[in-house]
Amino acid sequence: xxxxxxxxxxxxxxxxxxxxxxxxxxxxxxxxxxxxxxxxxxxxxxxxxxxxxxxxxxxxxxxxxxxxxxxxxxxxxxxxxxxxxxxxxxxxxxxxxxxxxxxxxxxxxxxxxxxxxxxxxxxxxxxxxxxxxxxxxxxxxxxxxxxxxxxxxxxxxxxxxxxxxxxxxxxxxxxxxxxxxxxxxxxxxxxxxxxxxxxxxxxxxxxxxxxxxxxxxxxxxxxxxxxxxxxxxxxxxxxxxxxxxxxxxxxxxxxxxxxxxxxxxxxxxxxxxxxxxxxxx
Numbered sequence: 001x002x003x004x005x006x007x008x009x010x011x012x013x014x015x016x017x018x019x020x021x022x023x024x025x026x027x028x029x030x031x032x033x034x035x036x037x038x039x040x041x042x043x044x045x046x047x048x049x050x051x052x053x054x055x056x057x058x059x060x061x062x063x064x065x066x067x068x069x070x071x072x073x074x075x076x077x078x079x080x081x082x083x084x085x086x087x088x089x090x091x092x093x094x095x096x097x098x099x100x101x102x103x104x105x106x107x108x109x110x111x112x113x114x115x116x117x118x119x120x121x122x123x124x125x126x127x128x129x130x131x132x133x134x135x136x137x138x139x140x141x142x143x144x145x146x147x148x149x150x151x152x153x154x155x156x157x158x159x160x161x162x163x164x165x166x167x168x169x170x171x172x173x174x175x176x177x178x179x180x181x182x183x184x185x186x187x188x189x190x191x192x193x194x195x196x197x198x199x200x201x202x203x204x205x206x207x208x209x210x211x212x213x214x215x216x217x218x219x220x221x222x223x224x225x226x227x228x229x230x231x232x233x234x235x236x237x238x239x240x241x242x243x244x245x246x247x248x249x250x251x252x253x254x255x256x257x258x259x260x261x262x263x264x265x266x267x268x269x270x271x272x273x274x275x276x277x278x279x280x281x
Contacts, residue, residue, distance in 0.1 A: 024063075029231075102131075127166070189221065
């Protein structure tokens with residue numbers, strides 16, 4: 001069942017659970033995500049970067065076809081749309097949700113460009129995610145883990161000015177592999193949740209952040225957690241174990257990778273309280 005991200009996250013906020021948002025790279029990872037969603041009877045958000053496929057409209061058409069046949073709610077979100085061209089390509093390709101990422105710009109420019117995307121998407125029934133503060137890279141965590149964090153009252157003002165459906169916040173996580181131990185500013189998160197009231201919040205950089213931190217973040221008010229690196233690594237590790245057998249079956253290489261990927265994603269579905277939260281129309 002194909003839905004918008006707003007539909008999924010509004011329910012998650014109301015009922016107090018989190019939703020995994022795995023980043024997909026291929027048909028196999030798309031199928032893995034949907035299979036996990038159906039196995040756990042859970043709503044799911046599929047994140048896709050604009051650069052991940054040379055023919056994005058074809059790739060999204062394939063995902064839409066699989067998602068529309070799924071027995072559970074599935075949203076397809078353009079992750080980190082950086083340019084106007086990204087937005088238009090995302091809309092034309094058939095995403096049900098768009099992330100407009102202007103988090104590296106000054107506040108006023110972030111607001112102005114985000115508002116423009118919201119205006120386009122609202123009339124098309126496409127939900128919009130934006131980012132305030134800036135989630136950096138794990139390899140530069142000494143700097144990125146404590147700089148450009150989200151200011152609570154500024155976040156509330158940003159939501160009011162732009163009308164976004166959900167907001168990604170910077171509270172100490174980072175993309176990719178952490179160089180160092182992640183430190184999450186839960187006090188800041190609590191203030192953001194209080195300031196932003198009914199708006200669902202998003203955590204980027206879920207990989208490597210740790211079960212305790214992620215579980216606490218959801219309990220404190222995060223609804224969506226983006227995952228990429230950790231799922232791919234889990235698939236890679238399962239595949240490496242599989243090929244240790246010199247007589248391995250070459251036709252089972254992709255299923256081996258999928259197993260590792262799916263097992264790790266399933267772990268987070270349970271951890272976030274997402275299991276059994278699917279609905280029907």
